[in-house]
Amino acid sequence: MDIPYTVTPRADTGVFNAKLGVWLFLASEVMLFGGLFSAYVFLRLGVDDWPGVLDGTAYDRASDILNVPLATLNTMVLIASSVTMVMAWASLMMNRFDRYKLYMGLTILAGLIFLVIKYFEYSAKLSHGLTPSDSNFLAIYFTLTGLHGLHVIGGLIVNGYFWGPGSKMWKTNPAQFTNRIEIAGLYWHFVDLVWIFLFPTIYLI
């Protein structure tokens, strides 16, 4: 069965179906991350010192435990990938499939760089014996950044498909393909948006 309204907007909603679907999905994602953010607030409200004692040392600031320069770099990488993602869509709107390939490729590359930096960050923590079970701070740090990292991996799989085999659709149905890139972009920008709040609240405050 064909999914209706993949290209033309549905009269009652005014948008093509997949866009409505992705926005509803993102609404559920807000609740998923929101729940964890509120858990984070709850954990902090319950203690006088945050991040608190770790391995016998009392810490006043998360930035004394976490690597702020690396996380700042990762913030820039993710922001850049959001720009290349929206440029990938804009390229399709201008009928420039070659540019689309370039920008989508750059988006995927930036996503991979983000994960490589995350890997170095995590392995530095784990090699010092800092695991989620050591403190509430580390638990919520690993949970929030880990869930976010999983979302980056998910986005990379989707974007990778649309860069590779999925891009064949450009030849048969360019309008639907352009819409697919737009909504894949909505998800990717959302993942960027989560990081924009995660970075200052976990690393800097």
Next chain:
Amino acid sequence: MSDAAHADIKKHVRVYITVFAALAVLTVVTVAVAYLHLAFVPALILALMIASVKGALVAAYFMHLVSEKKVIYWILILTVVFFAVMFIIFPAAHADQAGSM
């Protein structure tokens, strides 16, 4: 695609680059402010304000919310309400119990 729509997208591209620059600058600002080691409350307020501006830029321009259909706005308003309720429940429960511990 028509020439008018084409020109329109070109205008969008310029906006995207400007937004990118603004996001990069705000990221530097938020990190710089953190190194000032302000007291917790002003630091939190400032960090959340900067993050909100950045988030709003991403949502408005990259996610095209500046020119979206009503149905999407309604979904988002509902999301904000549910998010706010969930976010308040935990601190409210904490405040409720704080005196009795």
